Amino acid sequence: MGALETSKITKDHEGWRLITCIWLHAGVVHILANMLSLLLIGIRLEKEFGFMRIGTLYVISGVGGSLLSALFMVSNISVGASGALFGLLGSMLSELITNWTIYENKFAALLTLVVIILINLAVGILPHVDNFAHLGGFTSGFFLGFVLLVRPQFGYINQKNSPLGFPTGTPKRKYKTYQIILWVIATVILISGFTIGLVLVLKGFNASEHCSWCHYLSCVPTSKWSCNAPSNYCMLSQLGNQLNLTCQSTGKTQTYTLNNPNNTEAIKHLCVGFCS
Structure with missing residues (x-):
């Protein structure tokens, strides 16, 4: 089903x-x-940066979450947009x-954002939650932000919008040096990370076998x-x-093919028999 x-x-x-x-x-x-989470987060970002940039960031972050999940949750089946949302x-x-x-109020904004992120990541340690998708999406979105969400300096914008012939003083660069450095570093990390991750997934690499403690990032018993998935747990789709x-x-x-599509008990027995 995808x-x-x-x-x-x-x-x-x-x-x-x-x-x-x-x-x-x-x-x-x-x-x-x-x-609901997408509405609360996405609308604000889309208003500020536009559909194309936020849409691109959303999809790439989702793929980043999928890659990390595929590397660490090899035996699991996962669905959902949580990785993209964490991006x-x-x-x-x-x-x-x-x-x-x-x-303005930089540190207050930073503290608030960090607390929200930590609370959401903490939810991922519950069973049956794919926190690796969350972590992969968050990491991808974090580096994509340095690439896609850079704002020009105020001085540059003021000079650009000044009337012709109006004295504007020393010409301002569009971006600060540290913004350019972060852009380059993030771009290199993203290209390298996605390339390596995709190659490892296609080769069937199981990262959990090489990290004895990493499973605690997704579930803490x-x-x-x-944290053990029940042997008779099924994902189902019905038409x-x-x-x-x-x-x-x-x-x-x-x-x-069911005689009674609404018989949940029969469906449960089918799952138990199928997985046993």
Whole structure:
């Protein structure tokens, strides 16, 4: 159905899943939560920087989240726009940094933004939440912000808009030196990171095997919950009496024809039998 499933990317060469999974969700609550977040964050950014820049940032951040998830969550199936949304959060942080001189109440804005980011990342340690997609999206968006969301200096804008013949003093450069340096560094990191990540994913590299503690970035087990996915957990999609089940633990997919499409107990038994 287009969900992020590493085995299908590596074995069946379905690389398009890195993008399509961004537009899929696990249910009504999932999509409503993500779309509400998109409205709260995206509208402000789009008003300031335009649809093209924010749309590009959104999609690339989503792919960045998919890449990191595919590297660390090899046996899981993932859907959702959370990686792209975290990319917008990351870009807000880098936009504040790269345009630091034009802001008032800089430190208050920085503190508020950091607290919001930390709270959202902390939610990712709950079970069945793909925090690697969040981290990958946030990191991608953070560096993309240095590239796509740079603002010209006020002095340059004033000179550009001054009437012809009006004395403007010493010519101002469009961007400050530190903005250009950050732009170059971020561009190099983005190109290198996406290239290496894509190559590793296509080769079937399992990053979790080389990092014994990294799984704690996505889920921290407590006495209240376990981080192990239940063996009979299924993702499902239903159209009429046609039910498509995907077993979370094995990655297998099967389509069933139901006599009663509304019989949730029967669907649960199908999942248990299919995954066992």
